[in-house]
Amino acid sequence: MTNLSTIAGIKAFGPSGLERLISELGEPRYRAHQIVRWLYGKGAGSWDEMTDVPASLRQRLSDRYTLPVPTLLDRQVSAVDGTRKYLWGLGDGATVESVGLPTPERLTVCFSTQAGCGMGCSFCATGAGGLKRNLAVGEIVDQVRLVGEDFGSRVSNAVAMGQGEPFANYDAVMGALRLMNSPDGLGIGARHLTVSTCGLVPGIQRLSGEPEQFTLAISLHSAVQETRDELMPGVKASDLHQLRAAIVDYTAATGRRVSLEYALMAGVTDTPKQIDSLRNFARGLLCHVNLIPLNPVAHSRHSPASTKRAAEIVRLLDKSGTEATIRTERGADIDAACGQLSQKHVGN
Ligand code: SF4
Numbered sequence: 001m002t003n004l005s006t007i008a009g010i011k012a013f014g015p016s017g018l019e020r021l022i023s024e025l026g027e028p029r030y031r032a033h034q035i036v037r038w039l040y041g042k043g044a045g046s047w048d049e050m051t052d053v054p055a056s057l058r059q060r061l062s063d064r065y066t067l068p069v070p071t072l073l074d075r076q077v078s079a080v081d082g083t084r085k086y087l088w089g090l091g092d093g094a095t096v097e098s099v100g101l102p103t104p105e106r107l108t109v110c111f112s113t114q115a116g117c118g119m120g121c122s123f124c125a126t127g128a129g130g131l132k133r134n135l136a137v138g139e140i141v142d143q144v145r146l147v148g149e150d151f152g153s154r155v156s157n158a159v160a161m162g163q164g165e166p167f168a169n170y171d172a173v174m175g176a177l178r179l180m181n182s183p184d185g186l187g188i189g190a191r192h193l194t195v196s197t198c199g200l201v202p203g204i205q206r207l208s209g210e211p212e213q214f215t216l217a218i219s220l221h222s223a224v225q226e227t228r229d230e231l232m233p234g235v236k237a238s239d240l241h242q243l244r245a246a247i248v249d250y251t252a253a254t255g256r257r258v259s260l261e262y263a264l265m266a267g268v269t270d271t272p273k274q275i276d277s278l279r280n281f282a283r284g285l286l287c288h289v290n291l292i293p294l295n296p297v298a299h300s301r302h303s304p305a306s307t308k309r310a311a312e313i314v315r316l317l318d319k320s321g322t323e324a325t326i327r328t329e330r331g332a333d334i335d336a337a338c339g340q341l342s343q344k345h346v347g348n
Pocket residue numbers: 117118119120121124125126127128162163164165198
């Protein structure tokens with residue numbers, strides 16, 4: 001795996017790593033907070049801008065670390081709903097995508113946690129290109145910061161639902177969420193920060209022990225083992241039985257509801273057998289089911305379920321005591337909707 005500190009410089013460090021670094025340099029802890037404020041709160045692009053940090057410390061830091069900022073390579077704006085999709089270039093030439101989803105009350109940013117993804121989900125454009133590398137802490141935070149800057153407004157919510165499996169890059173993702181949550185960083189409330197995993201059980205177990213109230217979303221997509229293995233081959237090691245047990249433990253430990261993401265694929269995940277299994281899986285769990293109308297992905301063998309069937313599924317889940325909603329998809333005209341990221345960039 002690439003040495004991230006060579007590529008990301010100072011942005012390879014999370015909040016605790018920065019504190020360690022500052023104390024190794026014999027400086028007081030509050031200097032780390034100042035640097036976080038400059039890097040993420042104010043978006044400094046050079047050490048010289050950090051005017052309240054002593055020049056001698058700035059010099060020592062700049063001798064050791066670069067201070068890279070992602071380069072905007074492409075930006076598309078949806079004519080339908082104002083959703084914006086961004087393509088960022090990183091220090092080593094890797095590229096990642098993020099999406100900004102505005103409403104009158106909120107600005108939500110969907111960010112990437114890896115360049116590419118190794119999970120190979122069959123319905124996802126990103127999965128088709130494989131994993132290039134993990135992102136560093138600051139490469140994750142900068143996506144959210146820069147999208148907020150582009151909209152000229154505060155980011156109210158951020159979701160790790162872009163490229164990558166967040167729990168396959170656990171430590172960097174936690175460091176990034178902490179910087180997004182920190183008043184020195186982006187100041188986004190912990191409950192408004194969501195990690196979306198394809199269901200890696202060790203990651204769910206670790207998250208349940210974290211002190212912050214980050215929100216957890218799990219891509220279920222099928223509660224039939226054989227179908228799930230086919231759709232999401234990268235997560236075979238954590239079977240449905242283990243996954244459900246991990247969700248039970250997580251909700252017991254945190255008291256927080258999880259969101260189960262379920263993509264409706266005609267004839268694959270919307271059949272009576274599949275929906276019975278989904279109802280059994282969700283019954284009694286502290287959860288909410290998010291039904292996702294499948295989006296067109298080039299060369300995909302899956303097609304969306306009908307709106308009539310989706311509404312029926314909501315009713316069936318409701319009957320068995322599980323709250324469910326159909327997600328409104330946004331940005332489909334610019335390939336910014338779920339599962340579409342990287343559609344135009346696979347192979348880059
Ligand atoms: S759906 Fe998520 S976990 Fe699966 S391949 Fe795509 S980015 Fe990776």
